[in-house]
Amino acid sequence: MDAFLASKRQFLDWLRHTAADTETFFPQPLGEASFQFARVRPDSPLRLEDWDSGTPREAFRASANPVPPGKLLSPPGETLFRFRRDPDGRLEFFPVLDDAPRIIAGIRPCDLHAIHLLDGIQSAGVPDPHYLSRRGHTTLIAHDCLQPCDEHCFCDAVGALRQRQGADLFLTPMEDGLLVEVLSEKGAALVEGAGFSPCGDREARLAWAEGQRARPFGRPLPASPEAIAGILAGSGASPVWREHSERCFSCGTCNLVCPTCYCFDVSDDIDLAAPAEGRRCRTWDGCMLPDFAQVAGGHDFRPGTAARQHHRVARKFQYLPRQMATGSHCVGCGRCGHQCTVDIDIYDIVKDLVERAGP
């Protein structure tokens, strides 16, 4: 497929232009040190942190996005269906599927990898049409990272850094702008008429970028994701779980910020103006919250922070990889460790497990 070259200014102008027709999201500053994937408006200051001033090696330091872009595909509180009850008690249900076109730009490889893993999960078994409809109408513009976002990153150690599949356009920072690779029909349609210059030396440019990439890239892990899955399978009695969760206060932030967490709860809303009508909504839920595995009568099938921490880590590194026949479902974004108030870092837990398991 095609490749183009664009200056950063050209790309941003094009993005703002595109956003006038199609709802478009891009990381934008949120307070002093944080970013969020926010809707691009005609007057959005697309400052793109470092993009304009940085050297290519720094071009995409878009870290500190506590809410991953993939969460836009399962927005909190999304309506699953509406219902209506007539005076005789007959019920009608009306499914709600979101088919509005959207563009999400500024997606890092870890977050792209996460979306790719979610695509697999939501298509497998009984597919989730609510996710898949929104996903199918969303165009993803991802970009390479030539240096780790911050000191929390370990995406390369879990095989997420090289992710391209799932993106429609893929950007690589160059000395003279951006290499824009078209990876899908959707991407091709989107850049048509953008006015970017055709690129004749894509391979040479990719090789150049590879040469610029930081080495080692982010924090290394002492074992492969496959080996970690094996170690986890025998870790039930390990003291690691207790040691790394004693100070956990079950706030669920680690679930909330994780790009591959997708567990949910549902709740019903009644229309106050018309009590016979309402909707069922889906909200994010997290396995670290104390009532996640509790049933009526109060019995908790996973009591205590150690058991819940074990579940969270095993789900990322053991259960889902085996169920889906994929690599790690932790994509090494570092958010959970970064955002946890008491510094519980999944990286530290896994490293500790591996080191104590011995050679």
Add this chain to the structure above:
Amino acid sequence: MSASPLVPFPARLEASEPLSERERLFRLALPAPMSHRPGQFVMVSFPGVGEAPISIACAPRDDARLELTIRRVGSVTQALHALEPGRDLGLRGPYGNGIDTALLAGQDLVLVAGGLGLAPMRSLIQALLARREAFGRLILLAGFRTPAEALFRTEYPDWTAAGMEVHALVNRTEHQPWEGQEGLVTEPIPHLGLDPGRTLAVLVGPPVMYKFVVLELAACGLSSEHIFVDLERRMKCGIGKCGHCQIEDLYCCRQGPVFRLSDLETRREALA
């Protein structure tokens, strides 16, 4: 069918009868027959309040009728108890693996139900009795706390007449009339004369019951491959997506709720 597996279809409540102080039997009319296995469940909605997983309490049938036993414990079940006959509730399913009765053919079967566990067990009982000749001995052990809590009491004589050895037990009679035995559901097990070479057991009840029943069955020589258990978990979807029902790597709503005990022995979360 709806465009989404998370969207219910309407089912009409034809009748709801009290079975005990807390449980009612719901007879539903469906828009079309539902083919299900014993042990499967449905997600029942009272729109505006919420949804709850409820076991199917009758054998598969082709007349587009379904029976559920619902205990009033919280918001959804309370709303369902108050629903008047003739009005609709929401339903989706059936979900879960259930039991393949073909696997049970030719075997002696011990069915152990504790409390509300008799509701899903009733689905299996009806299915087995409908093909009584296909199975060996059929033994039911049903345990309750008191006679007032005993479910489907009026049906035991029919089950007995159809060829099932019925042992109904209560922990305490509390001076209420009781035609069954007094004691724990485990007590008859050593006296059943089970032949471990041709016996399978199916257990449905509260988690505390399993440990003791399994010990007694093991003492009779039954191995864990020959024991099936029906597990409860919190469930929000029934389709393997919401994550609530996970037992380590297993989804209770998909690979369960009926498990072979031998598949659970290595899983620390299973019978906790």
